[in-house]
Amino acid sequence: MGTAHLQIDLGALAANWRALDAASGAECETAAVVKADAYGLGIAPVARTLQAAGARTFFLAVAEEGAAARAALGPEARIMVFSGHMAGDAAAIRAHALVPMLNSLEQMTRHFRELPGHPFGVQLDSGMNRLGVEPAEWQAVREMVVARRPALVMSHLACADEPGDPANGRQLASFLDMTAGLDVPLSLGATGGILMGRDYHFDMTRPGIGLYGGLPFAAARPVAHLHAPVIQVRHVEPGEIVGYGGTWTARRPTRVATLSAGYADGIIRAMGNAARLWHGDTPCPLVGRVSMDLLTADVSGVEGVPDTLEVLGAHNRIDDIAEAAGTIGYEILTSLGARYHRDHI
Numbered sequence: 001m002g003t004a005h006l007q008i009d010l011g012a013l014a015a016n017w018r019a020l021d022a023a024s025g026a027e028c029e030t031a032a033v034v035k036a037d038a039y040g041l042g043i044a045p046v047a048r049t050l051q052a053a054g055a056r057t058f059f060l061a062v063a064e065e066g067a068a069a070r071a072a073l074g075p076e077a078r079i080m081v082f083s084g085h086m087a088g089d090a091a092a093i094r095a096h097a098l099v100p101m102l103n104s105l106e107q108m109t110r111h112f113r114e115l116p117g118h119p120f121g122v123q124l125d126s127g128m129n130r131l132g133v134e135p136a137e138w139q140a141v142r143e144m145v146v147a148r149r150p151a152l153v154m155s156h157l158a159c160a161d162e163p164g165d166p167a168n169g170r171q172l173a174s175f176l177d178m179t180a181g182l183d184v185p186l187s188l189g190a191t192g193g194i195l196m197g198r199d200y201h202f203d204m205t206r207p208g209i210g211l212y213g214g215l216p217f218a219a220a221r222p223v224a225h226l227h228a229p230v231i232q233v234r235h236v237e238p239g240e241i242v243g244y245g246g247t248w249t250a251r252r253p254t255r256v257a258t259l260s261a262g263y264a265d266g267i268i269r270a271m272g273n274a275a276r277l278w279h280g281d282t283p284c285p286l287v288g289r290v291s292m293d294l295l296t297a298d299v300s301g302v303e304g305v306p307d308t309l310e311v312l313g314a315h316n317r318i319d320d321i322a323e324a325a326g327t328i329g330y331e332i333l334t335s336l337g338a339r340y341h342r343d344h345i
């Protein structure tokens with residue numbers, strides 16, 4: 001088989017949700033963020049697995065993701081949309097029974113005019129300055145909006161991957177201030193917020209990356225396992241180069257494996273000469289640049305010719321690969337290409 005094999009471990013996914021649910025506390029609902037095709041791992045199998053594990057509320061980025069999510073989850077699940085009610089969204093919101101998180105007065109006006117009585121939530125900006133109603137605007141419309149019974153009032157933390165960052169406390173104080181006296185379900189924390197403890201949980205937490213095996217949930221089980229097949233192995237003598245641009249030169253006799261996977265498959269080019277692949281417990285450093293369809297790795301430490309090497313899995317967490325590429329685990333997952341042979345196990 002020519003293509004690399006991507007296995008999605010649905011058992012690990014469910015275990016990660018249960019662990020974050022336990023960490024969220026008994027009074028708090030644990031939702032699941034499945035935007036961007038469930039962080040690139042496949043909305044239908046991922047959403048169904050999380051639903052079977054106990055999740056009842058799911059978050060998407062945009063209404064266009066609603067059809068696939070509703071088809072996977074059936075009529076009972078609650079599906080909420082972070083980007084809110086954008087122009088042209090009314091038909092999709094109605095057809096798939098989505099709950100938009102209204103982010104601005106413009107979105108509120110649109111929603112109450114186009115879909116009066118249709119469930120909605122509100123996203124507040126508590127300091128990240130990305131999405132959400134600003135404190136002064138909220139003050140002006142709060143009473144009118146709350147009278148229409150929002151399903152959820154939420155905000156999002158900018159620095160939750162750094163628990164010691166003072167921005168977290170400032171955002172918490174701002175959120176508490178904006179929601180004081182409200183009798184409406186509240187939500188502030190995603191994966192990082194869950195790990196920061198009860199003050200950040202409110203009535204609902206919204207984990208994403210931790211479900212999929214990424215930091216800041218260090219105890220997560222890896223979910224994505226990627227193995228690339230070896231096409232050939234060659235001996236390279238000291239002084240010989242490997243790959244485009246000759247960016248790697250052998251200093252000793254080296255066995256170099258060429259594998260079928262490249263930047264067209266989401267193996268980020270910047271990890272050339274930096275990441276390690278694995279054969280069992282043996283590290284096999286990438287040597288030379290990542291090509292569109294090929295990788296080259298030093299397999300001198302491996303006896304014989306390996307069939308495949310691990311690109312992601314037990315030895316290579318998404319954050320290990322991300323560090324080598326100068327990025328984050330989120331981008332590693334959402335970059336995973338369409339060409340893999342995919343299996344959900």
Ligand SMILES: *Cc1c(COP(=O)(O)O)cnc(C)c1O
Binds near residue numbers: 033082191207
């Ligand atoms: C993506 C997202 C989440 C999930 O965040 P993770 O860090 O992946 O847990 C939660 N809330 C909002 C608003 C988001 O955009």
